[in-house]
Amino acid sequence: MGKPVIIALDFASKDEVLTFLNRFSNEQLFVKVGMELFYQEGPAIIHDIKERGHQIFLDLKLHDIPNTVKSAMKGLAKLQCDLVNVHAAGGQEMMMAALEGLDQGTSAGQRRPLCIAVTQLTSTSEEQMKKEQLIQVPLKESVLHYAKLTKQSGLNGVVCSSHEAAMIREVLGNDFLTVTPGIRLKEDAAGDQKRVATPDFAKKAGVSYMVVGRSITKSENPHESYQKFIQAWEGVQL
Numbered sequence: 014m015g016k017p018v019i020i021a022l023d024f025a026s027k028d029e030v031l032t033f034l035n036r037f038s039n040e041q042l043f044v045k046v047g048m049e050l051f052y053q054e055g056p057a058i059i060h061d062i063k064e065r066g067h068q069i070f071l072d073l074k075l076h077d078i079p080n081t082v083k084s085a086m087k088g089l090a091k092l093q094c095d096l097v098n099v100h101a102a103g104g105q106e107m108m109m110a111a112l113e114g115l116d117q118g119t120s121a122g123q124r125r126p127l128c129i130a131v132t133q134l135t136s137t138s139e140e141q142m143k144k145e146q147l148i149q150v151p152l153k154e155s156v157l158h159y160a161k162l163t164k165q166s167g168l169n170g171v172v173c174s175s176h177e178a179a180m181i182r183e184v185l186g187n188d189f190l191t192v193t194p195g196i197r198l199k200e201d202a203a204g205d206q207k208r209v210a211t212p213d214f215a216k217k218a219g220v221s222y223m224v225v226g227r228s229i230t231k232s233e234n235p236h237e238s239y240q241k242f243i244q245a246w247e248g249v250q251l
């Protein structure tokens with residue numbers, strides 16, 4: 014596995030992204046392009062980032078009828094990102110359609126992007142889930158249910174919080190990816206995230222990749238902040 018940190022490039026323009034990436038000119042990063050950036054800059058931004066040799070998680074969280082998701086994924090596969098995602102709440106048929114689309118859009122000799130599914134957003138609390146989604150089981154049970162459905166659908170892993178990662182690994186195996194946002198150093202503000210954890214907690218839980226946005230991108234010294242997350246991870250001996 015490469016770097017354990019996926020940096021969320023939640024910027025509104027290509028200029029801001031390039032200014033940010035220039036601070037890391039000698040390093041190969043794993044970065045995430047989400048809705049904010051992709052909706053402003055379109056597919057061209059993927060080419061710009063790939064040109065610099067970084068790995069890309071294209072986080073568009075597809076959630077629609079199976080046919081629409083399949084067609085969208087067929088197009089997204091052509092961008093040759095490393096990782097893409099959907100919402101598990103879209104259901105098994107939709108997740109299988111996503112894979113079919115990715116397969117169709119991947120040319121011979123190219124590697125199909127890995128595909129993971131969001132279980133419960135890390136900005137969702139158990140109380141909120143019960144009240145707003147009318148899901149009456151504990152949040153961990155809901156996350157595990159979605160993770161099982163995701164695996165049954167043939168996907169490569171899930172987005173969850175670090176608090177559910179150990180359980181998912183135990184039930185679904187070490188090869189099933191757990192990608193966890195809501196990562197903060199002790200001194201960082203949680204902001205809108207509800208299920209947060211530190212990098213050392215994440216490592217002990219067996220997380221595959223930590224997603225970190227604002228703690229790095231809004232920092233006065235992003236390079237130093239990035240290193241802090243890497244060092245905190247590497248400091249934990251399992």
Ligand SMILES: O=C(O)c1cc(=O)[nH]c(=O)n1[C@@H]1O[C@H](COP(=O)(O)O)[C@@H](O)[C@H]1O
Nearest residue numbers: 021047072133134135172194224225226227
């Ligand atoms: O799929 C995601 O990446 C994602 C899922 C989730 O449950 N929670 C979550 O925060 N994210 C993304 O992870 C990033 C977290 O950013 P920060 O809260 O700034 O570290 C954002 O880009 C979110 O869109």
